[in-house]
Amino acid sequence: MDYNFVVKNDFGGEAYLSMNDVPGVFSPSKGYHRQRPAELTFMKPQNVKDNAHLVALTWRVNDTVAQQFVTNRSALANEAQTKIEEYAAMNHHTSAE
Numbered sequence: 001m002d003y004n005f006v007v008k009n010d011f012g013g014e015a016y017l018s019m020n021d022v023p024g025v026f027s028p029s030k031g032y033h034r035q036r037p038a039e040l041t042f043m044k045p046q047n048v049k050d051n052a053h054l055v056a057l058t059w060r061v062n063d064t065v066a067q068q069f070v071t072n073r074s075a076l077a078n079e080a081q082t083k084i085e086e087y088a089a090m091n092h093h094t095s096a097e
Helices: 052-058 064-096
Strands: none
């Protein structure tokens, strides 16, 4: 992952936007040209064991969609953790010089 440029296959976290905040979804739109940009908080995905909702999904052993979702979320959390560690090592190496 290049920390100065993000491409579509890089994953560093995720952000959520409430559908209530999207113009025109639940209320009439005032026109997109008048809308201000939304600021989103970028978050690291939680490990499965740290998220009660994901833990509940792991108990759905006969639900292949739930199991695949949990597997994908776990992979994203692991990938994000790896990237954080790489970034920390890179910064530690740079600051030691």
